[in-house]
Amino acid sequence: MKALQMIGFDADDTLWHSEGYFDAAHAEFEAVLGRYVDLSQAAVQDRLLATERVNIRLFGYGAKGMALSMVETAIAMTDARISAADIHRIVELAKSILSHPVELLPGVREAVSAVAGDRPVVLITKGDLFHQERKIEESGLGDLFHRIEIVTEKDERNYARLLREFGVEPARFAMVGNSIKSDVIPVLALGGYAVHVPYRLTSALERAEVDAAHPRFAAIAALAELPTALARFEHAPPP
Ligand SMILES: [Mg+2]
Numbered sequence: 001m002k003a004l005q006m007i008g009f010d011a012d013d014t015l016w017h018s019e020g021y022f023d024a025a026h027a028e029f030e031a032v033l034g035r036y037v038d039l040s041q042a043a044v045q046d047r048l049l050a051t052e053r054v055n056i057r058l059f060g061y062g063a064k065g066m067a068l069s070m071v072e073t074a075i076a077m078t079d080a081r082i083s084a085a086d087i088h089r090i091v092e093l094a095k096s097i098l099s100h101p102v103e104l105l106p107g108v109r110e111a112v113s114a115v116a117g118d119r120p121v122v123l124i125t126k127g128d129l130f131h132q133e134r135k136i137e138e139s140g141l142g143d144l145f146h147r148i149e150i151v152t153e154k155d156e157r158n159y160a161r162l163l164r165e166f167g168v169e170p171a172r173f174a175m176v177g178n179s180i181k182s183d184v185i186p187v188l189a190l191g192g193y194a195v196h197v198p199y200r201l202t203s204a205l206e207r208a209e210v211d212a213a214h215p216r217f218a219a220i221a222a223l224a225e226l227p228t229a230l231a232r233f234e235h236a237p238p239p
Pocket residue numbers: 010011012013014177178179
């Protein structure tokens with residue numbers, strides 16, 4: 001029997017591109033505010049991030065919550081001078097994120113199929129429910145996954161609940177994803193394994209550090225290296 005009974009995959013920036021769209025929307029937002037404030041003084045991105053950090057507990061992750069936080073930040077930073085036309089531009093930024101085509105990262109289908117041939121794989125993601133459902137559908141990967149879970153926050157509590165539902169001990173589960181904060185730290189804390197696959201951009205909301213020498217942690221450059229990383233976990237003595 002395989003020591004690892006189930007493998008979890010993150011979705012955004014692990015299976016397909018995502019953060020680049022948010023990054024571009026943030027730059028557009030700053031350009032809109034540049035009509036009202038001196039960008040060299042205003043620290044627009046810092047203000048937006050501070051608003052998002054507070055609002056995440058109410059709105060959750062994703063483009064819709066981002067747009068509401070942008071509207072709130074814009075009204076505050078312009079002393080309510082922002083025009084309705086510019087608020088409309090901000091709403092359009094969210095719509096363009098929500099409707100962008102799904103673009104898989106290289107080698108994703110092959111890597112997920114290879115792992116799914118050995119044991120059940122599950123998709124664990126957070127963000128807008130509508131948006132995530134559409135991306136999963138459009139990706140054509142849905143059938144590879146035994147379960148698809150869209151949660152509000154990828155924390156220890158939710159991972160523990162999901163693993164209980166799946167009937168899998170944390171020590172027999174590995175999570176694969178691009179976020180140290182959401183895909184690595186909570187799973188290691190529960191006693192599971194984690195494989196980090198960095199993406200070229202990391203959301204400011206996802207930045208965190210992990211001890212790279214942790215015995216149940218591996219970092220790989222691309223999903224093509226995943227089967228080898230999992231095999232190393234299987235053959236290492238239990239930590
Ligand atoms: Mg991700």
